[in-house]
Amino acid sequence: MSNPSPPQAKKEAIKQISSIWLVPVIAVGIGIWMLFQFITSQGPEITLKIDTAEGIEVGKTEIKALNVKVGVVTSVTLNEDYSAIEVTAQMDKDAARMLKDDTLFWVVKPRIGKSGVSGLDTLLSGAYIQLRPGKSENEQRTFKVLDIPPVAPPDAKGLRLILSHNEAGKLGVGDPVLYEGFTVGRVENVSFDTASKKAHYQLFIFEPYNSLIRKRTRFWLTSGVDLQMSAEGFNLKIGSIESLITGGVSFRVPRGREPGELITKQKSKFRLYNNIKEVRERFYEDYLEYVMLFNESVRGLQVGAPVEYRGIRIGTVSKVPLEMIHSDKNFSNKDIPVLVRIELDRVKSHVYYENLEMLKASLKEEFNYGLRASLKTANLLTGALLVDVSLFADEPAYKRQRYGDYDVFPTKAGGFAQIQKEISSFVKKINNLPVEDTLLTLNKTLDTSQQTLLAAEKVAVELNQLLAQKETKAIPGEVRNSLQQLQETLNGFSPDGVPYQNLEQALVQFEQVMAELQPVLRQINEKPNSLIFSGEKAADPIPVGGRQ
Template identity: 45%
Template sequence: MPDSLRAERRTQRSLSPIWIVPLVAVLIGAWMIYDNLSKLGPSITLIMDNAEGIEAGKTLIKTRNVEVGRVERVNLSDDLAHAEITARMSPQAEAMLNSDTRFWVVKPRIGREGISGLGTVLSGAYIQLLPGSGDQAQRTFTVLEQPPVASPDAPGLRITLVSQVGNAISTGDPVSYQGYTVGRVEDSHFDPKKREMRHQLYIQSPYETLVTSTTRFWSTSGVDVRLDSQGFRINVASLESLIGGGVTFGVAENAAMGRPAKPGASYVLFPDEDSAYEGSYNQYLEYVLLVDDTVRGLSPGAPVEYRGVRIGTVVSVPWNFSAPQPDSLSRFAIPVLIRIEPQRFDEEQQEIDIEQWYQRLERMFGNGLRASLKAGNLLTGALFVDLNFHQDVVPFQRMSFVERPVFPTTSGSFAQIEQKVSNLLDKLNNLDVEPILSTLNDTLATTQQTMAKVSGIAASVDALLADPATGQLPENANATLRQLRDTLQGFAPDSQGYDELTQTLSRLEKLMRELQPVVRTLSDQPNALIFDKKLTEDPQPRAPK
């Protein structure tokens, strides 16, 4: 077989068409994997005390009711102290995850503002995301137990209140101004190092202008009932505060509005309105009262008044009770610390010259200014400190008690009454009672005899009144009066008896005129009835001498 007709074998390296299909499938799968991975958002970890209502693969994460993630796993922490939720977020949510982002579980709740989350009864609970505006990215978050009051970037003012332990203020409580809710309490926690409560408040816009440097905050318990030296008072807050309490703020009547508050400013939370306004008087004079009377009924916070006008406050009763007292005192007195607050007289809250006020009061002491305890409420026995000028008082010598000047005192009204009663009892004890008792016994014996006679007379009068004849006396008197009336009617001017009486009187008058000469003769000559009447000679006139 010639060589030209021999076949030649060659090896050909080429891809078989059969492999195109699986290659395309691999490329498509790789592209799908890449596409899925590129569409996956970041994975975050949520820490919760209790994973109630959270289910892996079902529970959604929403913001503004739009799904932005889903829970993938629900596990316990390594120390079994809390639950750790792993969730996959959408790519668009990555910009929302920063240090200011907040998460909380939306479920049915009954709170002060009503019922919320009823839509989750059928659909199940979900996790709400509140986007933050922080610059630092974050992937681990602690889920809040309650929904936040407002977003971190919400317009308004955030301030801090510092209070002592015991104020019943919690997250979500209302912040009101003159009864109108203008904010909420965002957070409350206890600082164990400083032993105080710290509350973060959010005042919504545009009410942040109400908070100034002179603003005072106090807690409201709904109903405030007081019965003290100033009388009976009752204050009722809003219905929401009545149920759960809250915080109220305002400015004292005689205080200026002050400068606008800065974000993050710190204020003191007072227990009530009176304490809050009293705290605005930060310039004062401290004095010590050395009281010889009882201080029962005098309590811290009681007013110090001058003729009915409050000018100060009682600070402590007693104050440094065991400290040595001045040697000029004759007996052991009870020290009471008070404050004289000149700012109560200054409506503009200007700076007060404390030293000038001390000198002014020193001059008043020389003119008889004294302090005494008086009853402010007879029902409770509460006392207050009254300042007034007194005459005929012992001159006051300047002294101090525990580096505080002493305010001169005098006995109160009750102590004066007690002293007068004591003096009266001493005088009664010194009286010689025996002669008085003897005279009193004689007087009682005479009185008994008199009463016995009076009793006998009363018995006689009773017997007389009981006699039937006595009962007929009014009827007999009436009959006599009727007869007398009939008789008088017979002597009326137009009656016959009256005419006869008139004629008789005329005859009697005529007879009396006729008898006058006879009577005159008998008067001159009594025997004229027996002998003739003597004739008298005619009188002869005498010759002049």
């Protein structure tokens, strides 16, 4: 008996998808949406070039604008030639409109500088990079990070000026710009032009002080303490407390000068002077140049020393000494050439001359009348000299001379050199006196006096013998009394007598004086200036900086 086959199950494919798969699908969708939101919310990526990465940390150092976060540092690497640091930062979407070619970046960290103390809030939070939005129409993605914060923004109200000087290092960024001691601006930038070999200093004058800048405004360096020792004596000036620490630059229109038109053009150029004295000197642009030849020491005569006529300044010493052009190899016969300027404006303040030609013709005529220049001590304490011009009626007529390309201004020894010359003349007269002949004559006179006294003594002895005789005693009393008086008179000339002793003592003292005078006369003959200076040779001065 056969068994029936078991029933077979029917297979049927299920077409319905399980709802559990909705969970990963939704998760993927959310991820894609979040990625899209992240990508669309991101701003541009920028590159910052900085000298040092001090205080910069990846993922922590923020970029802020007006204390609002607008980006974050994502990487810090060295550039290809290892000369700088390249910082990559991811900016927010809203920060894209700030990134122009005039946008500025700098690192904010604690600073103690010329402009004060800043960045103290970063002691706890850490350094961050400050962004100052640009105003240009051109976008940019690579920037140079400034070493220090900028003095003023590009669109700040004020005036930018460029000062030029032959030397660098005179000013630094942040140094104050002063007007009558008040800070009205700052040094914004410092650069050096290799073509012109001049340093350029960019200033920013804040509004409304830019109205003080005129065409004839002059700028000069200001140090905290300015001490000058010159022919005028000591000059001490003390600036503001800030300039006392950092220095700075001052400006104004020199007193007595027309200010000129107002300067409104940005980055107008001016010259930077070393001090206010140099500013004043530069206004005397019309002058005559002369060479003065001195046959005395010019030690103490410096460039800038005044040339005066009876105490009134008429010029300035330009160069001490001027290059010698003579071919004579005997150095001791050379005069020292000094170049001076006779300035028209200084002379015109006392005697009017229309131009330099009139001044030159007048000086040429005055030379024939005895106008001469000489050195004169201007300051006994510092030893500074000045050139003194005066009239000497006894001087001979002057014959025009040339020294290279310059006319020669006639000179005359003066001051201490003249005194020394007179002393030398006096010593020569003393040396020419017949001192030795006088001493010989005096010795002969003393010998004659000695013989006379001996003869008188002999007569006195003979007279005593005569009076002792009986025949003499028989002479009447009146005659005897006369002889006795004569004897007493003659006894006074004996060696025991007072006149004889006084005369002998005087002769001894005179011989002692003449013996003591011999070394003095010998020293005067050998060193005529020993009456003023010590005979001992002074030791050479040793510079303080050269001691070890």
